[in-house]
Amino acid sequence: MQEIPLTQLLFVSTFLFFIGMYGLFTRRNLITMLMSIELMLNSVNINFVAFNKYLFPNNLDGLFFTLFIITIAAAEAAVAIAIIINLYRSHNSIDVEDATEMKY
Amino acid sequence: MSNYFYILWIPLLPLITFVVLGLFGRKYLSGIAGLLGTASLLTSTILSFVAAKQYFFIDGKVNGVFQKIEAFKYTWLEFSPNVSIDLGMIIDPISVMMLVVVTSVSLMVHVFSLGYMKGEERFATYYAFLSLFTFSMLGLILSSNIFQVYMFWELVGVSSFLLISYYFNKPSAVAASKKAFIVTRFADLGFLIGILILGFYGGTLDIGELIARFTSVNSAQYISITGASFLGASMLTWGLTLLFMGGAGKSAMFPLHIWLPDAMEGPTPVSALIHAATMVVAGVYLVARMFPVFSMDEAALNIVTYVGAASALFAAVIACTQTDIKRVLAYSTMSQIGYMMFALGISKNGGENGLGYMASMFHLFTHAFFKSLLFLGAGSVIHMVHSNEMKDMGGLRKLMPITHIAFLIACLAIAGIPPFAGFFSKEEILTAAFHENKIIYGIALFTAALTSFYMFRLYFNIFWSKETPATNHAHIEHGHDNHDAHNNHGEGPWVMKLPLIILAACAVGVGFVPFSQLVTSDGKALETHIDVMFSIAPVALSVLAILLAANFYKNQNDKSDKVASAFGGLYTAAYKKFYVDEVYLFITKKIIFPFIGQPIAWADRNIVDGFMLLLAKTTAKISELIKGFQSGKVQNYAIYFFGGVAVLSILIIYIWK
Numbered sequence: 188m189q190e191i192p193l194t195q196l197l198f199v200s201t202f203l204f205f206i207g208m209y210g211l212f213t214r215r216n217l218i219t220m221l222m223s224i225e226l227m228l229n230s231v232n233i234n235f236v237a238f239n240k241y242l243f244p245n246n247l248d249g250l251f252f253t254l255f256i257i258t259i260a261a262a263e264a265a266v267a268i269a270i271i272i273n274l275y276r277s278h279n280s281i282d283v284e285d286a287t288e289m290k291y
Numbered sequence: 292m293s294n295y296f297y298i299l300w301i302p303l304l305p306l307i308t309f310v311v312l313g314l315f316g317r318k319y320l321s322g323i324a325g326l327l328g329t330a331s332l333l334t335s336t337i338l339s340f341v342a343a344k345q346y347f348f349i350d351g352k353v354n355g356v357f358q359k360i361e362a363f364k365y366t367w368l369e370f371s372p373n374v375s376i377d378l379g380m381i382i383d384p385i386s387v388m389m390l391v392v393v394t395s396v397s398l399m400v401h402v403f404s405l406g407y408m409k410g411e412e413r414f415a416t417y418y419a420f421l422s423l424f425t426f427s428m429l430g431l432i433l434s435s436n437i438f439q440v441y442m443f444w445e446l447v448g449v450s451s452f453l454l455i456s457y458y459f460n461k462p463s464a465v466a467a468s469k470k471a472f473i474v475t476r477f478a479d480l481g482f483l484i485g486i487l488i489l490g491f492y493g494g495t496l497d498i499g500e501l502i503a504r505f506t507s508v509n510s511a512q513y514i515s516i517t518g519a520s521f522l523g524a525s526m527l528t529w530g531l532t533l534l535f536m537g538g539a540g541k542s543a544m545f546p547l548h549i550w551l552p553d554a555m556e557g558p559t560p561v562s563a564l565i566h567a568a569t570m571v572v573a574g575v576y577l578v579a580r581m582f583p584v585f586s587m588d589e590a591a592l593n594i595v596t597y598v599g600a601a602s603a604l605f606a607a608v609i610a611c612t613q614t615d616i617k618r619v620l621a622y623s624t625m626s627q628i629g630y631m632m633f634a635l636g637i638s639k640n641g642g643e644n645g646l647g648y649m650a651s652m653f654h655l656f657t658h659a660f661f662k663s664l665l666f667l668g669a670g671s672v673i674h675m676v677h678s679n680e681m682k683d684m685g686g687l688r689k690l691m692p693i694t695h696i697a698f699l700i701a702c703l704a705i706a707g708i709p710p711f712a713g714f715f716s717k718e719e720i721l722t723a724a725f726h727e728n729k730i731i732y733g734i735a736l737f738t739a740a741l742t743s744f745y746m747f748r749l750y751f752n753i754f755w756s757k758e759t760p761a762t763n764h765a766h767i768e769h770g771h772d773n774h775d776a777h778n779n780h781g782e783g784p785w786v787m788k789l790p791l792i793i794l795a796a797c798a799v800g801v802g803f804v805p806f807s808q809l810v811t812s813d814g815k816a817l818e819t820h821i822d823v824m825f826s827i828a829p830v831a832l833s834v835l836a837i838l839l840a841a842n843f844y845k846n847q848n849d850k851s852d853k854v855a856s857a858f859g860g861l862y863t864a865a866y867k868k869f870y871v872d873e874v875y876l877f878i879t880k881k882i883i884f885p886f887i888g889q890p891i892a893w894a895d896r897n898i899v900d901g902f903m904l905l906l907a908k909t910t911a912k913i914s915e916l917i918k919g920f921q922s923g924k925v926q927n928y929a930i931y932f933f934g935g936v937a938v939l940s941i942l943i944i945y946i947w948k
Contacts, residue, residue: 208933212926220926283925290923 196237203230217271217281221264228260295345295362295382301338301390302429304331309422316415324415328422329401335429336394346387347809356815359383359499361435376496379435384810385579385652389432392659393569397425399790400564403667406787407560407674417457421564424450428569432576437486438496440577444482444541447573448475451565455557467553474550478540485533488526492516502583524590531591535578542574542628545602549872551625555617559673562617563666571624572655575631582648582812586640599632600734605869607741611748612866615679616669619749620662623705626738627658633735634720637727638812645812647727650719653806657712660801661704664794668698671791672753674783681749685756693788695754697795702750704798706743706833709826712802721829722822736829743833747840755845
């Protein structure tokens with residue numbers, strides 16, 4: 188089986204990252220924004236795994252990092268959803284445009 | 292050496308009273324404020340007498356010399372191991388003497404005020420201020436550190452300010468209090484610089500240490516301070532002169548005396564306390580406290596002498612022409628303080644030549660009693676006729692017999708007629724002056740005669756002059772403005788008579804205190820005796836002056852007016868207080884304000900403030916520009932964040948390789 192070159196993996200991860208970034212900037216729904224952030228995190232995960240596999244096949248550092256990131260992302264998602272729920276309770280909306288009190 | 296720690300309570304009790312009355316007085320204690328203040332001061336007074344008895348008669352003396360005892364010491368601010376500001380209490384003959392004087396006069400004033408100030412709205416506040424004043428004065432007396440003296444000195448200034456402006460709805464009282472505060476504050480600037488000079492060269496602020504270092508001719512400190520000179524005078528002279536300037540401000544010496552006559556705007560018992568017996572002698576006390584150092588410097592002592600003598604004469608001349616009875620008393624105070632000052636100035640430290648020092652302290656002691664008696668007597672008179680002007684009085688001797696007798700005794704005492712108190716102390720001063728300096732002796736003698744004249748002018752104008760019924764009539768007319776409840780009081784309640792009686796007894800008796808055995812410059816007893824031949828001249832002059840005053844003022848006649856017009860310009864000048872106030876006004880309004888004050892104010896407004904305003908405005912403008920970034924929109928923040936990351940990445944990757 189022919190090996191997938193590293194550049195292609197990096198291309199996928201970059202692609203994912205910018206999709207996530209685009210979603211973060213354009214979507215107004217907090218849940219969607221959270222999903223976009225997850226996408227960005229996963230693109231980073233792909234980077235870690237890919238570099239680990241292609242550059243340092245004898246080490247497992249990248250894999251460990253990825254596992255940690257997944258764990259922390261789960262925790263972060265829980266916190267973020269808790270914040271969103273509270274926001275919904277107070278503002279009756281989860282649209283970021285409706286929660287702009289914290290300005291000058 | 293036995294324990295004197297209880298001395299601490301003497302100033303502490305009035306302080307506690309001040310705090311309690313100041314915080315709760317008006318709301319909860321207005322009924323008993325006077326009694327509370329008086330009771331606490333009575334305790335202080337008793338403690339003072341106990342201390343005096345213990346010090347003078349039991350254990351103050353070691354081998355015939357009175358020792359300096361440090362009752363209490365606490366290192367408060369330590370700048371370096373050698374220089375610190377300590378809080379301490381020193382016990383030596385003059386401080387114990389002053390303790391007795393201040394507490395007893397203050398007690399008399401407290402008691403007198405129970406009657407005099409009755410029904411005042413701010414009665415409790417008045418007693419709080421009195422307590423604060425007494426505390427500061429007692430603290431000043433006991434201070435063992437010159438910086439501590441300075442702190443209490445300022446406290447005295449503040450409390451006198453508060454007391455003078457007690458009637459704060461009277462514009463003249465407000466002006467007088469400001470004047471007193473500013474003039475004495477200006478003098479205190481000199482005092483502070485003097486302290487710093489002495490402290491810098493002496494390497495310590497402790498009074499005992501300073502004296503020890505500056506009085507031994509071989510010490511490094513003495514050599515360095517006399518070696519350094521500025522504008523042709525040694526630093527020792529400068530330091531002491533500036534110190535004396537502070538003293539002159541508080542003691543109302545010429546030309547810093549202008550606040551004292553105006554300070555009569557305060558309640559009369561306050562005048563008795565502050566401007567007669569205690570506060571104004573603070574300057575004398577300061578010079579006496581530092582006297583061993585003063586005695587090392589001829590020039591500074593000469594300044595003390597001539598300023599004192601000039602003030603004594605100057606004030607006596609003015610006192611002859613004033614018509615406000617409290618002003619006459621104020622100028623007489625200034626004159627008597629001048630006496631004390633020049634007596635210190637002509638004195639030497641130690642031995643027979645220390646007579647002037649002892650005489651000065653003795654005069655301070657006796658003067659406190661008869662002058663407070665005069666003021667309280669004047670207070671009684673004012674309480675009755677509701678006026679300070681002589682022309683509203685006259686013929687009061689039948690209406691106020693006790694005040695009349697007390698006032699007469701005080702006048703005889705201040706005139707120096709034997710056997711009243713003033714005679715003894717004045718004799719000592721004159722003897723000292725005679726031996727040291729004949730010019731000063733001449734001035735002193737002439738001033739003594741003037742003193743008798745103006746005091747009896749006052750006496751006859753108040754108690755004789757007119758017929759009694761006329762006064763009675765005037766009394767009824769005047770009587771209905773404020774003290775309605777006390778209209779038919781005659782001389783007021785017993786609390787106002789009692790202090791007069793006690794002080795009159797003191798004015799007769801304190802001259803017999805064997806003062807020269809107790810308070811001298813070096814702590815050793817000094818043998819003095821009254822030389823009858825020597826006493827003839829001053830006593831005869833005084834008697835002549837009294838007869839002259841009786842001739843002029845005992846019955847209404849125009850002799851005094853004729854003499855006044857004969858003196859012409861001199862009389863007018865004296866009546867206008869020699870235009871000193873006008874000179875001050877001219878200097879401040881025409882010179883200092885336009886040429887110094889206004890440019891500085893301009894610089895302050897436009898340069899100092901301007902710079903700060905510029906800073907503030909610039910900050911405000913910048914923040915106006917950039918506040919749009921804080922939009923409150925999460926996604927904008929995310930864009931800034933990623934933008935920042937991108938910029939940093941570019942920087943790190945391509946520029947800071």
